[in-house]
Amino acid sequence: MILKDIHLGNFRNYDSLDLQFHPKLNVFIGRNAQGKTNLLESIYFLALAKSHRTSRDKELIQFDKEEAYVNGNIETSYSRLPLSISVSKKGKRAKVNHMEVSKLSQYIGHLNTVLFAPEDLNIVKGSPQVRRKFINMECGQISKVYLSTLSDYQKVLNQKSQYLKSRNVDRVMIDVLNEQLAKHASVIIYKRQHFIETIEKFARKIHEDISNSKESLTIKYNPNIKYKSTNEKELEQEIKAILDDSLEKEIDRMQTMIGPHRDDISFHINGFDVQTYGSQGQQRTTALSVKLAELDLIYDEVGEYPVLLLDDVLSELDETRQSHLLTSIRDRVQTFVTTTSISDINHAIMNDMSSFNIDSGKVNA
Numbered sequence: 001m002i003l004k005d006i007h008l009g010n011f012r013n014y015d016s017l018d019l020q021f022h023p024k025l026n027v028f029i030g031r032n033a034q035g036k037t038n039l040l041e042s043i044y045f046l047a048l049a050k051s052h053r054t055s056r057d058k059e060l061i062q063f064d065k066e067e068a069y070v071n072g073n074i075e076t077s078y079s080r081l082p083l084s085i086s087v088s089k090k091g092k093r094a095k096v097n098h099m100e101v102s103k104l105s106q107y108i109g110h111l112n113t114v115l116f117a118p119e120d121l122n123i124v125k126g127s128p129q130v131r132r133k134f135i136n137m138e139c140g141q142i143s144k145v146y147l148s149t150l151s152d153y154q155k156v157l158n159q160k161s162q163y164l165k166s167r168n169v170d171r172v173m174i175d176v177l178n179e180q181l182a183k184h185a186s187v188i189i190y191k192r193q194h195f196i197e198t199i200e201k202f203a204r205k206i207h208e209d210i211s212n213s214k215e216s217l218t219i220k221y222n223p224n225i226k227y228k229s230t231n232e233k234e235l236e237q238e239i240k241a242i243l244d245d246s247l248e249k250e251i252d253r254m255q256t257m258i259g260p261h262r263d264d265i266s267f268h269i270n271g272f273d274v275q276t277y278g279s280q281g282q283q284r285t286t287a288l289s290v291k292l293a294e295l296d297l298i299y300d301e302v303g304e305y306p307v308l309l310l311d312d313v314l315s316e317l318d319e320t321r322q323s324h325l326l327t328s329i330r331d332r333v334q335t336f337v338t339t340t341s342i343s344d345i346n347h348a349i350m351n352d353m354s355s356f357n358i359d360s361g362k363v364n365a
C-alpha cells in the first residue's frame with residue numbers, strides 16, 4: 001500500500017500544503033518545532049480519523065481557523081482510492097472515493113499505518129501495565145473474540161473486586177464469578193500465548209536485520225498464573241482450582257490477586273533481559289522490532305503492507321543500525337521518517353528516496 005500524495009488545509013502549523021510522495025522512503029527534515037511530527041500526524045489522521053498525540057480533535061485545527069482537512073490518494077496492488085477527512089467544531093466528516101460516509105468505521109481501514117513514536121520505548125522500559133496495553137491492542141486488532149473476552153473478564157473482575165471489599169463476603173457469589181473468570185482467563189491466556197509466539201517470530205527477524213545479525217531477540221510470556229495444562233478446557237479447570245485456593249488470601253487482602261490482569265512479557269537479547277541490562281540503543285531496537293512486527297501481522301491479515309511512520313527514531317540508533325533499518329524496511333514498506341539532520345541518513349539510501357525540508361510549516365521538496 002502506498003500513499004501517493006497528501007493535501008493539508010489549516011492542519012496544525014500548515015496553512016495549505018501539497019506533497020507527492022516517494023513509493024519507498026520519505027524523509028522529513030527540520031529543526032525542532034517546525035512541523036515534522038505534525039506531518040506524520042496528518043498521515044495518521046488520514047488513516048485512522050484520529051491523532052496519535054491527542055484525543056482532542058480540535059487541537060488539529062490551526063489556531064484561529066474553523067476547519068482542518070487532510071486529503072490523500074492511496075494505491076494498493078489492485079486499486080487507487082481518494083480519502084478525505086476533516087474536522088471542525090461540528091465534528092468530523094470523512095469521504096471515501098469522494099463519497100461521504102455516515103460512520104467513521106466505514107472510513108477506517110482503507111489506509112493502514114504503523115506508527116513508531118518515541119514513547120513506544122515504554123513497551124520495553126515502562127511498567128507491565130504499558131506492555132499489557134500493547135498486547136491488548138495488538139491482540140484485539142487481530143481477534144474480535146479476544147476483545148470481547150477481555151471486556152467480559154474485566155466486568156466480572158470488577159464485580160469480584162466489589163464483593164471482596166464488602167464486610168460479609170458472599171462466597172457462593174464469588175464461586176460463580178470465579179467460574180466465569182476461569183473461563184474468560186483461559187481464552188485470554190491462550191490467545192496471548194499464541195500472539196506472543198507469532199510476534200516473536202517477526203520481531204526476531206527484524207531485530208536480526210537491524211543489528212546486522214549480532215543480536216538474537218526472544219520474547220517471553222510471563223503469565224501471572226503458572227499453568228501446566230496443554231489445552232484450553234483443562235486450563236479453565238486448572239485456573240478455577242487456583243482461584244479457589246487463593247480465595248482466603250484474597251478475602252484477607254480484600255482484593256483480586258491472581259489472573260491475566262497481572263500478566264507481563266519480557267524481552268531478551270542473546271539471553272539477557274533488555275529492560276534490566278540493555279543499552280539505550282538495544283532497548284530502542286527491541287521496541288522498534290516489536291512494533292515493526294505489526295507490519296507483518298497486518299500483511300498476513302490483509303495481504304498488503306501498511307505504510308510506516310517513524311517519528312524521531314534515527315537519532316538514537318548508530319549509523320549501522322539506521323542503515324539496516326531503512327534498507328531492510330523500505331523495500332517492502334513505504335516509510336515516512338522524521339529527522340533533525342540529513343547527516344543522519346546514510347548516503348547509499350539518499351539516492352532512492354525523497355527528502356522534504358520543513359521550516360515553520362512550509363516545505364521544500
Ligand SMILES: Nc1ncnc2c1ncn2[C@@H]1O[C@H](COP(=O)(O)OP(=O)(O)OP(=O)(O)O)[C@@H](O)[C@H]1O
Binds near residue numbers: 031038
Ligand atoms: N493547532 C495548531 N495551530 C498552529 N500551530 C500549531 C498547532 N499545533 C501545534 N502547532 C505548532 O507546531 C509546531 C510543532 O510541530 P511538530 O510537533 O511537528 O514539531 P517537530 O518538527 O516534530 O519538532 P521536534 O523535532 O521538536 O519533535 C510548534 O511550533 C507548534 O506551535
